[in-house]
Amino acid sequence: MSQTTPQSIDLLIEAHWVVPVEPHGVVLEQHAVAVQADKIVAILPIAEARGAYAPRERVELGDHVLIPGLVNSHTHNPMTLLRGLADDLPLMVWLQDHIWPAEAKVMGPEFVRDGVELAVAEMLRGGTTCANENYFFPDIIGATYRRLGFRAVVGLPVIDFPTAWAKSADEYFERAIEVHDSFLGDALITTTFAPHAPYTVSDESFERIRVLSDQLDIPVHLHTHETAHEVEDEKKKSGLRPFQRLQKLGLVNDRLIAVHMTQMTDGEIAACAEAGVSVVHCPESNLKLASGFCPAEKLRKAGVNVAIGTDGCASNNDLDMFGEMRTAAMLAKAVAGDAAAFDAAYALRAATLNGARAVGLEDRIGSIEVGKQADLAAVRLSELETQPLYHVASQLVYATGRQQVTDVWIAGRRKLASRVLVDMDVDAILGRTHAWRERIAAHA
Template identity: 85%
Template sequence: MSQIPPQPVDLMIEARWVVPVEPHAVVLEDHAVVADGGRIVAVLPIADARAAYAPRERVELGEHALIPGLVNSHTHNPMTLLRGLADDLPLMVWLQQHIWPAEAKVIGPEFVRDGVELAVAEMLRGGTTCANENYFFPDVIGATYRRMGFRAVVGLPVIEFPTAWATTQDDYFARAVAVHDSFLSDNLISTAFAPHAPYTVSDESFERIRLLSDQLDIPVHLHLHETAHEVAEEKTKSGLRPFQRLQKLGLVNDRLIAVHMTQVTEGEIAACAAAGVSVVHCPESNLKLASGFCPAEKLRQAGVNLALGTDGCASNNDLDMFGEMRTAALLAKAVAGDAAAFDAAYALRAATLHGAQAIGLGACIGSIEVGKQADLAAVRLSDLETQPLFNVVSQLVYATGRHQVTDVWIAGQRKLAARELVDIDTAAILAKTRAWRERIAAA
């Protein structure tokens, strides 16, 4: 009987540990992930992989854990250029007296493009391969992500006042549909409606969003119940809590991505679980702005799909999803009064598969499974700071820093190699960033 020759494939990554996320909390020792045409075709022991496949590229990672690329489920990435501009201020003072005025003086296509370039470089160096974006000039944002080979869901902004992007309600919606249509067949870029928040968006706009979200089958991504002030203001204005208002308008469904949710009742948690709402927890931004504490463990126990996001660099001040995982896990334990709450395996799942599910990409990314896109990050665990190693997943969440990410792939394409960005001009990004610093400071 003739032996079957090894099958030619694009890529084989051999790792000391593969953490697929699905199945939950599993760690595969001495396994390989095989990819071809940008998709994962096999996950199997290294010896079996070598016998079955002939890769055009083989990467050996004998001291690494290979994980799904991290999913940052709530970002304002052009705001990397505002990092550190107005720190240590409460949300509304920070937003209305500092961030919005500063943005108004500089916002435009070039600001957005250069901010996204800086963000992509930072995210790749931290193992993040997908972002859920919420900012103006989504056409420029999507084009920049696409040019840099980075996966993103691009928000289609809606707000009730004129901006540099659009001037009227009809203008916002016409531009939103045009941007959505421009990325319809794109492998890396998809879209979501991004109404800013209930306090800046009218019922009429929300009704149009609900209708178009149903027609286009895209998510709705918004800030919700971020602060107690927001909830109290809405109750005074309409007699309803913001969540109740969205329920009344038909927006509480499995397309809703509700960001922050620090002020929620038991009934609202149950309603989120029943409707299939995804909640994005941004613990570090919430802590820095003193916005409140998302009851993450209650949401988890209720079965709500809970994802993680950094928020923008103006309020965090980084795009470090390893830091976000650790903070989320520790904070959830303190808020719940339970040291077993929000364990490490769940934190990693929230930063990967749950994020992918929240933004409508759960069938595509978020776990290392056959058929999914090869969006992967390799994390070196041999450093002094992560030794000795008893539990890989716990070490990833509680002890690992983003500087230990050595290699990253998106759709099987290498984006970070031995800590060096691939096909990204770091010097040019830094030069543009410094120029923006001077311009913003002068303004």
């Protein structure tokens, strides 16, 4: 009888559990994920994998669960350097009296680069492998993510006042197109339009964004319906709620990534579902700024794609997607008055595949499936804080801390190995961070 020769591959990861996310709610025991170059080529029982493959590297994770890398669907990661600068303040006071003035003093390429690098280190140690970014100097942001081998969707900012990035509407759009074109075909970096919010962007700019979004086939990522005050101001100004204004301008479609959405009518929820809008729920930022409560369970029941984001470290203070999943699930239950709402399996989906769908990458990432990119995170569940273990998904969402993430891969490349960052100089990152703290504190 002829014996089949094991196939040579780059990597075989063996885990006690694999949670692929798709199919929904499935937990595979004693399974392995086979990786060749940057792609997943098989998911199969460990015993079968050992007979079928001859890996150049084998990683055995006997007490771990392997999950898709988490997708942080709304970030302002250069603002990691503003962590804790102006806490315990309402949104507009926080933004207009503290954050914008601080940014005006320090914003530039070096601030953006160093803030992103600090954020990448934090995200990797928490199992996050993709961020949907929204900040100025997107050229520097994209280049930094690419240099660090981190997957990112880079927002092309548009706002109706001059900044260090651009001085006029025309310049915002000219530079946006340049940055978009510079990352075309990049393996890790894609782009979105990132108009700040309806209250800071004109109809004319939104109309240009709609046309360019269609032409370039890229999403539109913006804050909207973040607070009741924002909605009332827009009604006084235009006679429309912000969402109605976006509908009138043709922006409510399957490319829209609507962030926060704490103030929603049943009609607006239905319109989001019908149009294919993705809503990014940022529960901890909304709670800290007392912005309101996103009706996450109503959105889920209506069929809206609900993703999860941390927002920036200036309003949330961390980039912890495990904490965000837990808060999202618990808050959804309280808002809905239903303990069964936004269950653990859905919370994990919102932090992975739904996020990938929101940013247009669901064909590449967000689940452990053959043909997808090998963006993976290993989480050790043997810690006393996660014992005894009855249900893996519940334990991940309700009991697991980000410090239990031990290993991370992006496009098949190890970025975190036994809690140690690969190819990142932590001491140098901390040194630059301390220098920025001194400079920013002096201005503040």
